[in-house]
Amino acid sequence: MTATLDAPQQPGSLKSSSGVSKLGDKIFGGVSKGAGILILVVLAAVAAFLIAQAIPTFTGETDKPFPQYVGPLIFGTIWSAFLALVIATPLAVAVALFTSHYAPRRLAAPLGWFIDLLAAVPSVVYGLWGSGVFAPVLARSVYPWLEDNLGFIPLFKGPASTSGRTMMTVALVLAVMILPIITAISREVFLQTPRLHEEASLALGATRWEMIRQSVLPYGRSGVISGAMLGLGRALGETMAVAIILSPANIITFNTISNQNPNTIAANIALKFPESAGINVNRLIATGLVLFVLTFFVNAIARRIARAGFSGAEG
Amino acid sequence: MTATATRPPAAAAPAPSPLTSGRFTLVQRLAVVAGAILVGALTWIPSGAVNWAHWAVVSVVVYCAGTYVVSRIVEGRRHALDRLATAVVTSAFGVVLLPLISVVWTVVQRGWARMDADFFTTSMRGVVSEGGGAWHAIVGTLIITAITTVISVPFGLFTAVYLVEYGQGRLARSITAMVDVMTGIPSIVAGLFAYALFVLWQGPGARSGLSGAIALTVLMTPVVIRASEEMLRLVPNELREASYALGVPKWKTIVKVVLPTSIAGILTGITLAIARVIGETAPLLVTAGIAAETNLNPFSGRMATLPVFAYYQYAQPGVPPQNGLDRAWAAALTLMIIVAILFTGARVLARFLRPKGL
Numbered sequence: 001m002t003a004t005l006d007a008p009q010q011p012g013s014l015k016s017s018s019g020v021s022k023l024g025d026k027i028f029g030g031v032s033k034g035a036g037i038l039i040l041v042v043l044a045a046v047a048a049f050l051i052a053q054a055i056p057t058f059t060g061e062t063d064k065p066f067p068q069y070v071g072p073l074i075f076g077t078i079w080s081a082f083l084a085l086v087i088a089t090p091l092a093v094a095v096a097l098f099t100s101h102y103a104p105r106r107l108a109a110p111l112g113w114f115i116d117l118l119a120a121v122p123s124v125v126y127g128l129w130g131s132g133v134f135a136p137v138l139a140r141s142v143y144p145w146l147e148d149n150l151g152f153i154p155l156f157k158g159p160a161s162t163s164g165r166t167m168m169t170v171a172l173v174l175a176v177m178i179l180p181i182i183t184a185i186s187r188e189v190f191l192q193t194p195r196l197h198e199e200a201s202l203a204l205g206a207t208r209w210e211m212i213r214q215s216v217l218p219y220g221r222s223g224v225i226s227g228a229m230l231g232l233g234r235a236l237g238e239t240m241a242v243a244i245i246l247s248p249a250n251i252i253t254f255n256t257i258s259n260q261n262p263n264t265i266a267a268n269i270a271l272k273f274p275e276s277a278g279i280n281v282n283r284l285i286a287t288g289l290v291l292f293v294l295t296f297f298v299n300a301i302a303r304r305i306a307r308a309g310f311s312g313a314e315g
Numbered sequence: 316m317t318a319t320a321t322r323p324p325a326a327a328a329p330a331p332s333p334l335t336s337g338r339f340t341l342v343q344r345l346a347v348v349a350g351a352i353l354v355g356a357l358t359w360i361p362s363g364a365v366n367w368a369h370w371a372v373v374s375v376v377v378y379c380a381g382t383y384v385v386s387r388i389v390e391g392r393r394h395a396l397d398r399l400a401t402a403v404v405t406s407a408f409g410v411v412l413l414p415l416i417s418v419v420w421t422v423v424q425r426g427w428a429r430m431d432a433d434f435f436t437t438s439m440r441g442v443v444s445e446g447g448g449a450w451h452a453i454v455g456t457l458i459i460t461a462i463t464t465v466i467s468v469p470f471g472l473f474t475a476v477y478l479v480e481y482g483q484g485r486l487a488r489s490i491t492a493m494v495d496v497m498t499g500i501p502s503i504v505a506g507l508f509a510y511a512l513f514v515l516w517q518g519p520g521a522r523s524g525l526s527g528a529i530a531l532t533v534l535m536t537p538v539v540i541r542a543s544e545e546m547l548r549l550v551p552n553e554l555r556e557a558s559y560a561l562g563v564p565k566w567k568t569i570v571k572v573v574l575p576t577s578i579a580g581i582l583t584g585i586t587l588a589i590a591r592v593i594g595e596t597a598p599l600l601v602t603a604g605i606a607a608e609t610n611l612n613p614f615s616g617r618m619a620t621l622p623v624f625a626y627y628q629y630a631q632p633g634v635p636p637q638n639g640l641d642r643a644w645a646a647a648l649t650l651m652i653i654v655a656i657l658f659t660g661a662r663v664l665a666r667f668l669r670p671k672g673l
Contacts, residue, residue: 028566029481035473036482036490039540042533043493046500049511094407102404111408118415120654122594124622125647128629129418132425132640141368176414207397230499237501239597240626266503266597273601277520288507292500299499 047292054286060279070287075252076262077291080167080242081235083256084174089228091175092182096224099183100190101212112187119180127244130173131165135245138172139164143257154254161259165247168256173241178231185230189223190216222305229302233295242267265291339386339398347385351378375406419651426648429641434649439619440608444638449646451609452624455524458613459603459620460593462528463535468585470532471539478540479547480569497537505533506598513602517615524613527603527620531592538591542584546577579668583661590657594650596622621650 057066099112139162147158197215206214248263248271263271265287273284355374379402387395438451474494478487509530513521550573558568574581604617605627625646632639 022564024566025564028569032473032477032481033486035470036477036486038470039474039490039493039497039536042536043497045512046505046508046533049508049515050504053507053511053514091407091411094404095411098404098408102401103408114412114415117658118411120590120594120658121415121418122596122622122647122650122654124594124596124625125418125422125651128625128643128647129421132629133417133421134414137368176411179411207393209397209400210393212400233499237499237503239501239503240600240622243597244626244629266501269503269507270597270600274604281519285507285511288504292504295499295501295504296496299495303495 050285050289050292053282054289056279056282057286060282062279062283066283066286069283070265070290072250072252072262073265073268073287074290074294076167076248077236077264077266077294079254079262080170080174080264081232083167083171084178084235085228085232087171088175088179088182088231089224092179092227092231093186093224095179096183096186096190097212097216100187101208101216112184115180115183118176119184123177123238123240124244126173126177127241130169130241130245134173135164135166135169137164138166138169143168146257155256157255158258160257161247163247163259165245166257166259167246167261170242170246170261171256173245174235174238177238177241178235181234182224182227182231185227186220186224189220193219222308226302226306229298229305233298233302236295236298237266237291238264239266239270243270265294339382339389339394343385343389344382347378347381351375351381375409379403379406422644422648422651425641425644426646429645430648434642434645438608442607444633444635447638447642449619449621449624449642449649451606452619452621452646453649454609454611455603455606455618456593456621458611459524459527459531459599459618460589462525462613463531463592464585464589466528466532467535467539467588471536472543472581474536475540475543475547476569478544480565480573494537494540497533498541500533502530502534502595503597503601506530506601508533509598509602522602522604522617523615524603524610524618527599527618528613530598530602531595534595534598535588535592538588539585542588543577543581546580546584547573549580550576579665582668583665586657586661586664590654590661593657594622594654596626599623600626621646621653625650 062069095115099108099115103111139160143158143160143164143166146156147160150156151158193216197219198211201211201214202208242264243266246261246263246267247259248267249260250263251260252262253260269284269288273281276284351374352370354377355370355372358369358373379399382402383395383399386398390398433446434448434450435453436450437446437448439447439449440451474490478490481487482490506527509526510521512529513523513526517523554572554576555568558572559565563571599620600623603620603623605623606617606619610616610618625643628639628643628646632643
């Protein structure tokens, strides 16, 4: 009604302001686009500066060849992240199921919030807790038992560390740190399970667990996998918790409970960088570049799985 | 009905039909719980010392196993599996809460010793063992986080606006992909990047608050983009179309209609992003470093920050170590309190600014 009444005045007012609004649109659109392009520039800059600072490692004199230096570090990085993932994934799936299908609906949101709090604890606090509280407990009551009873498995060969600052402690703390990521993504997909799938299963007489196995888990599989890969990416790059807890050595071993542990790339940088100078700094930056590439591929795979899985589920 | 059905079917009876099979009653469940706690207690009673961890672990395992066995006898295999799954899933949640409780408890308990006025008013200048504080680190954290926020928020917000309101085609797709890559950059790598950038400007060994802020910007911007993007996409298209229909230009539609509608979610996202970067240690360790005294100039010189301060007080506590350790835990507690305030603030913001009628 008002629109039609105002109509005669509209063309004039539009015309008078069109110059300004066009300019405004141009500026605003330009700034937005510029910000978007700046993202590409920043990322290119990250890669370029790291490469530029890493190059002297390969041209200059170092005490040992680069592959030999970075080898044990790559092993330690992947090994710790892998262990953390193996521990965290089943727990995360169970917790996600608990909040999505088991907990009373009114409790589900606050419980999910508790899990999010786990992700908000700064990593340096996990480091202090891991080395000050968790490691001594494990060293006192768990590692000796593992060595005595399961020592035949190479993982627990020992000799058990008395300080508890071992690869296993690191893996457990990393598992706590990546669990909220895996849980959050799994919970999302579990909640998206088509209601009809669930009800069809229950109507056929399935118990709750059978319903979950038949409809929720198959539907959420790709979500769980991509969440796990994102968690893996986080575990690969986690620095302070590892740097504070681990007692490192320059070796490659699968033994997880002794004092001699392979270090990770990130923790090695954090420990050595403040006291390094000259070519050693370049070498640390080169290892950082390796870490960057490693996490890049893990995250890329995670996203690919997520995309493939979700489109498949819809079709 | 239930009363008669509770009795386990006699061995000689014909296989019960599923509709009339027994039920796992409350009494049986309580019996299993009591049994589990008792068996758990047996693991420490002989030695005389209460071992809470042992007790809990053994009880939970026995409870899961006991539930399965009893239910299997009373109800059959399928229901037993169902109950086992419930028990396992629930105890998994309990297991996950343990570290959270333990972390909070430890930090409060050990950090309390140094939560005094000195800690918040003095720096570490000239402090050898006793006393000293984190004033310089708190100031450093505030300065660096403020710079990070001032850079990341407009940068991230405009990028999100571009992706949602303008972006189409290859540029938008590649920006989205690169934001994903940026989200996955390990924090220490962001620190190395900022260091490599500032080496060009200030020479080898460069340390400054600004370089720390640049490192954190690399980490915070993608988080801001993701959060704002999600919120902008939630704004119903009808609102935009109504605005266009009234002849409002696009940029004004975005500023006056789209952003105000989504402002609650965006502010929540920004607050959570700040909570995340304020605890970052590794990138600041290699860029801002550590200092013993207050440095208010972000452009040059080392600048202490709370997380890095906590790390160094823990790793190099001095003699006797207890003083340094107390400072480290107090710094950790301060950090946790800041994060908790930001976290709660985000929830409050989300509640109060939520647009009415949407």
